[in-house]
Amino acid sequence: DVYKRQEVLDAPAVESWSRFTPRVGVEYQMDRDTMFFASYSQGFKSGTFNPRAQTNEPGVEPEVVDSFEVGVKSDLTDALRMNITLFSYDHKDRQYIGVEGDLSDPTALDQRLRNAAETAAKGAELEMTWVATDNLQFDVAYGYIDFEIKKNNAIPPLIGLASTPENTFNLNANYLLETSFGDITFNANYYYRDDYLIFETSDLIQQDAYGMVNLSARWESVEGDWYAGLHVKNLTDEEYLVGGYDFVTQDDEGNFGPGLGGDTTLIGYYGDPRTVHLTVGYRF
Numbered sequence: 322d323v324y325k326r327q328e329v330l331d332a333p334a335v336e337s338w339s340r341f342t343p344r345v346g347v348e349y350q351m352d353r354d355t356m357f358f359a360s361y362s363q364g365f366k367s368g369t370f371n372p373r374a375q376t377n378e379p380g381v382e383p384e385v386v387d388s389f390e391v392g393v394k395s396d397l398t399d400a401l402r403m404n405i406t407l408f409s410y411d412h413k414d415r416q417y418i419g420v421e422g423d424l425s426d427p428t429a430l431d432q433r434l435r436n437a438a439e440t441a442a443k444g445a446e447l448e449m450t451w452v453a454t455d456n457l458q459f460d461v462a463y464g465y466i467d468f469e470i471k472k473n474n475a476i477p478p479l480i481g482l483a484s485t486p487e488n489t490f491n492l493n494a495n496y497l498l499e500t501s502f503g504d505i506t507f508n509a510n511y512y513y514r515d516d517y518l519i520f521e522t523s524d525l526i527q528q529d530a531y532g533m534v535n536l537s538a539r540w541e542s543v544e545g546d547w548y549a550g551l552h553v554k555n556l557t558d559e560e561y562l563v564g565g566y567d568f569v570t571q572d573d574e575g576n577f578g579p580g581l582g583g584d585t586t587l588i589g590y591y592g593d594p595r596t597v598h599l600t601v602g603y604r605f
Contacts, residue, residue: 336380354396371434409443419476439472460493486515503542510535558595565589
């Protein structure tokens with residue numbers, strides 16, 4: 322149960338929401354090395370009020386997500402493990418604040434909160450581990466998501482899914498070097514992301530596809546008391562957006578103008594550049 326109160330211009334509004342959200346799953350162990358699974362779950366985001374309301378608006382209904390998942394987990398050999406998952410979800414009654422009234426004036430603050438959109442997605446995830454030798458291991462992960470907008474009454478309209486690339490790929494390698502003065506673990510990681518939007522309703526700030534390389538070496542003495550590590554993140558110094566603010570408009574000629582409430586903010590925030598750090602420690 323969720324209970325919320327709003328008071329606007331001395332006009333109180335109170336609503337409460339409750340929902341039973343089940344999760345059902347089944348697993349089948351075909352043999353010692355192979356297990357199939359399937360599940361259904363439902364979740365919801367509470368109904369709420371418009372925090373920018375200028376009149377006593379009614380509350381909006383909760384968002385509801387129905388999720389389905391099927392897959393298999395298997396040890397193909399003593400050295401090779403593979404897991405595959407297929408998933409889909411439907412996201413109904415999505416809550417968006419949009420401008421109503423004079424749509425020709427983007428600076429107007431006449432906003433309304435509505436259950437304005439419905440979206441869906443389907444995709445797959447693949448995970449694989451290969452133990453090449455007693456000292457060398459590779460891990461691979463691949464993700465794919467196909468996003469669909471089924472209902473689009475948001476203002477401005479939805480154009481995609483924020484911060485969610487269509488394809489992702491991760492390759493990780495670990496090698497253990499055993500020496501007379503302790504073990505050294507070397508790690509190399511490559512992570513790839515397709516292009517993605519920062520906002521669901523605007524393409525003024527978006528990130529192109531990029532890959533990132535991370536390296537590390539960790540040492541521990543034979544006695545286990547001394548340890549050290551050298552870590553390099555974002556070796557190739559990639560620039561990649563992780564967030565931002567977009568409150569401007571753009572005309573057909575590409576010129577920028579003030580947006581909601583006359584705001585002219587258009588800014589992006591980037592992830593860490595190349596960083597190197599060294600750790601040395603002693604355990605008592």
